[in-house]
Amino acid sequence: MTEDEFLELVRKHQDGIYRHALYLLKNTEDAKDMTQETFIKAWQHRKKLRQKTVHAWLLKCARNLCFNLIKRRKFQVHLSEEDDEGDTFGMLLKTQENKSSPSPEEITIMHETKQLVHRAIGELPTSMRSIVIMRELEEMSYKEIAAIVKQPENSVKSTVFRARKRLREILSGLMET
Amino acid sequence: MTQRASHGRTCEDFQTLLEEYITGELDDQTESAITSHLTTCDKCQHELHLAQTIDTVLADLPKPTSPPEILREVTAYVRANPKSESWLHRFFQFSNVLEYLRSPLLRVSAMVALICLMLLGVHQYQRYVEVEQAKSDFQYAMSKMQSAVRKTSLAVNDSFTSLNVDDAPRRALKPTKDISPAIQQSLGVLNILTGSENHQESDTIKSNNPIQQNNQNPGGNIQ
Numbered sequence: 451m452t453e454d455e456f457l458e459l460v461r462k463h464q465d466g467i468y469r470h471a472l473y474l475l476k477n478t479e480d481a482k483d484m485t486q487e488t489f490i491k492a493w494q495h496r497k498k499l500r501q502k503t504v505h506a507w508l509l510k511c512a513r514n515l516c517f518n519l520i521k522r523r524k525f526q527v528h529l530s531e532e533d534d535e536g537d538t539f540g541m542l543l544k545t546q547e548n549k550s551s552p553s554p555e556e557i558t559i560m561h562e563t564k565q566l567v568h569r570a571i572g573e574l575p576t577s578m579r580s581i582v583i584m585r586e587l588e589e590m591s592y593k594e595i596a597a598i599v600k601q602p603e604n605s606v607k608s609t610v611f612r613a614r615k616r617l618r619e620i621l622s623g624l625m626e627t
Numbered sequence: 628m629t630q631r632a633s634h635g636r637t638c639e640d641f642q643t644l645l646e647e648y649i650t651g652e653l654d655d656q657t658e659s660a661i662t663s664h665l666t667t668c669d670k671c672q673h674e675l676h677l678a679q680t681i682d683t684v685l686a687d688l689p690k691p692t693s694p695p696e697i698l699r700e701v702t703a704y705v706r707a708n709p710k711s712e713s714w715l716h717r718f719f720q721f722s723n724v725l726e727y728l729r730s731p732l733l734r735v736s737a738m739v740a741l742i743c744l745m746l747l748g749v750h751q752y753q754r755y756v757e758v759e760q761a762k763s764d765f766q767y768a769m770s771k772m773q774s775a776v777r778k779t780s781l782a783v784n785d786s787f788t789s790l791n792v793d794d795a796p797r798r799a800l801k802p803t804k805d806i807s808p809a810i811q812q813s814l815g816v817l818n819i820l821t822g823s824e825n826h827q828e829s830d831t832i833k834s835n836n837p838i839q840q841n842n843q844n845p846g847g848n849i850q
Binding site for chain 2: 453456457460468469472478482485486489493563564568582586587611614615618621622625
């Protein structure tokens with residue numbers, strides 16, 4: 451793989467890898483670092499990379515790097531704290547609002563609901579969150595996810611449904627408070 | 628409090644199926660049971676509304692784009708490191724593995740594994756030395772036996788080929804007297820070699836072996 455081919459690959463996959471890292475780490479700086487590290491590792495192992503499986507390889511690598519970072523730091527920062535800093539999800543929501551043009555009241559309700567759901571996503575266990583992101587955000591098939599997380603397809607499907615149930619429970623609790 | 632509902636199912640039963648209900652992954656019978664239950668149960672309707680909200684938000688999650696620094700810095704790295712890393716560099720990267728040994732339990736496990744490995748090595752070396760010693764003793768015993776057989780055959784030949792009948796027993800007896808300690812020594816060494824299975828037998832032979840008692844075995848002591 452030549453340098454130009456590799457840089458083309460980076461351009462193609464960087465958004466997906468960055469998004470995955472951002473949703474896992476809940477911090478833009480860490481997500482950026484992990485994305486860079488993923489591509490540096492890919493460059494170091496470029497002889498092993500295959501065109502068909504490169505996306506799965508990159509996601510697996512990014513996922514492992516993020517999990518290691520979380521383990522190292524005992525990542526326990528809640529989304530609410532990060533929203534106060536104007537980071538990650540709060541910033542993401544602002545980006546979304548600019549795209550739509552409903553009434554101010556609708557925007558407020560939508561914003562609050564989304565914020566609660568995003569908080570609920572942030573409270574999911576890391577491995578479960580990773581699977582939900584791959585399924586819902588990257589729109590990957592259960593088979594593709596199963597290959598990355600090394601679990602049976604049915605197990606992945608069950609995890610997605612359990613995550614949705616868990617989100618409903620968290621959201622219900624958040625709404626009551 | 629759990630509310631008893633239709634088809635012998637509770638609200639809790641129905642609520643666990645709401646996600647599958649939304650995504651249309653239930654069989655027709657269960658789906659119609661949930662639909663009819665939802666028309667009469669406000670609590671389950673509320674849960675369905677929550678599940679639908681989550682479904683909507685998940686389908687519309689923000690998709691942020693990566694900052695331009697990522698491509699810039701990766702490009703800089705790729706340009707600066709055009710070649711594959713050498714085996715030496717990879718070897719030093721292996722030292723990063725030590726970072727994973729942060730947990731005390733992992734450290735202790737690694738240390739125990741290392742000690743076990745060292746003990747196994749020492750044990751294997753001792754076994755090797757014992758085997759070499761046994762080989763040497765066996766060769767010594769074999770040479771002694773060969774010598775004894777040779778002397779015996781000479782004595783027998785002398786006895787039968789001699790024309791002097793009166794002198795024959797005397798000559799036959801002389802070498803027999805000489806070779807008996809050698810035969811006994813050889814048998815004693817052989818018994819020692821196999822003595823790990825039967826120590827008592829070996830001890831008996833040793834006690835009857837005058838040469839061994841005098842420590843005349845050049846092959847060394849394997850006990």
